[in-house]
Amino acid sequence: MRPVDKQGRLTVGVDLGGTNLRIAAFDSEWKRLDYINLPTRVGDGPEAVVGDMCDAIRRVLERCGANQELIGVGIGAPGPLELPSGRFHRPPNLPGFDGFLLKDAMESNLQTAVIVECDANAAALAEWKSGAGKEMPGDSMCMLTLGTGVGAGIILERKIWHGMNGMGGEGGHIPVVEDGFACGCGGRGCLEQYTSATAICRAANRAAALGNAPHIAELIARRIESQGEFTARDLAGLAREGDEAARQVFADAGKYLGMGLAMLVNVLNLPLYVIGGGVVSGWDLFAPRMFEELRRLSYIYALTEPAANQAFTPGKTYIVPAVTGPDAGLLGAAMLPYLEADPTGI
Numbered sequence: 001m002r003p004v005d006k007q008g009r010l011t012v013g014v015d016l017g018g019t020n021l022r023i024a025a026f027d028s029e030w031k032r033l034d035y036i037n038l039p040t041r042v043g044d045g046p047e048a049v050v051g052d053m054c055d056a057i058r059r060v061l062e063r064c065g066a067n068q069e070l071i072g073v074g075i076g077a078p079g080p081l082e083l084p085s086g087r088f089h090r091p092p093n094l095p096g097f098d099g100f101l102l103k104d105a106m107e108s109n110l111q112t113a114v115i116v117e118c119d120a121n122a123a124a125l126a127e128w129k130s131g132a133g134k135e136m137p138g139d140s141m142c143m144l145t146l147g148t149g150v151g152a153g154i155i156l157e158r159k160i161w162h163g164m165n166g167m168g169g170e171g172g173h174i175p176v177v178e179d180g181f182a183c184g185c186g187g188r189g190c191l192e193q194y195t196s197a198t199a200i201c202r203a204a205n206r207a208a209a210l211g212n213a214p215h216i217a218e219l220i221a222r223r224i225e226s227q228g229e230f231t232a233r234d235l236a237g238l239a240r241e242g243d244e245a246a247r248q249v250f251a252d253a254g255k256y257l258g259m260g261l262a263m264l265v266n267v268l269n270l271p272l273y274v275i276g277g278g279v280v281s282g283w284d285l286f287a288p289r290m291f292e293e294l295r296r297l298s299y300i301y302a303l304t305e306p307a308a309n310q311a312f313t314p315g316k317t318y319i320v321p322a323v324t325g326p327d328a329g330l331l332g333a334a335m336l337p338y339l340e341a342d343p344t345g346i
């Protein structure tokens with residue numbers, strides 16, 4: 001039996017992704033007690049995926065031992081989602097889930113209360129409570145997660161901002177380019193199409209195809225030869241070696257991110273904006289251009305920019321990289337039952 005916290009309480013978080021299902025139990029001090037990672041059997045339909053999730057939750061609980069209290073189960077799922085029912089609306093990474101009611105299906109299988117949340121909101125919650133938000137205390141923040149897509153989560157006055165029916169905070173779909181790249185949401189020129197890991201790789205591929213980026217082209221060819229995948233991380237390596245074309249791809253992503261942030265800062269006037277997801281490992285490569293664009297486009301940022309290396313000061317606007325890493329969504333999902341029980345208590 002694994003050790004549990006002194007109160008003997010735990011919650012289970014689930015990160016439902018298009019490729020992987022991750023399930024973990026956490027104690028009330030956010031220490032991870034047990035963890036299961038499974039492939040998401042998307043092709044077998046939502047009932048099969050729910051069955052896999054529920055079996056894994058039971059296994060995790062069994063392995064944690066019987067002498068503790070389960071506070072609840074939280075799930076982070078890809079949007080757009082109607083909340084609190086967790087009804088999917090044509091999620092691009094979960095084909096076949098359109099209209100499926102996740103909360104009902106999970107609760108009738110598990111016979112316990114389940115809270116469904118948009119994955120980007122769950123990540124924002126984790127970052128607020130145990131990441132960047134811990135060092136910069138405040139009641140509100142916004143997080144952009146730059147991964148395969150771009151998710152956004154907004155916490156306003158200690159509550160996740162859901163909007164009217166759970167679809168609020170879709171910051172990845174702020175339009176930044178008129179008639180730009182077509183987006184999975186049906187729009188064009190969305191922030192996601194210029195700042196996600198997918199978008200960064202696409203921009204690198206385009207530069208290589210146009211003949212402007214011989215080193216990128218060489219690296220892509222090497223990856224194809226070894227049947228590997230060319231990633232944003234590969235590109236970051238090249239940029240840090242000084243390759244100008246690779247540096248330009250990150251600078252462009254930084255510019256668009258600065259545009260998106262300028263809109264968020266001007267509208268929301270929050271103390272903290274956190275940038276997370278895999279792309280954040282390239283912070284040194286995109287952040288200078290991001291801040292430059294932000295200063296140029298947001299007069300609110302210009303009025304509230306903190307001095308370099310200034311200690312946290314109320315009234316200033318902070319834009320920082322995330323610190324919780326790839327577990328943010330999973331941890332945030334596990335925090336949901338506490339937030340539901342007492343919005344001011346976690």
Ligand SMILES: [Zn+2]
Nearest residue numbers: 173183185190
């Ligand atoms: Zn979009």
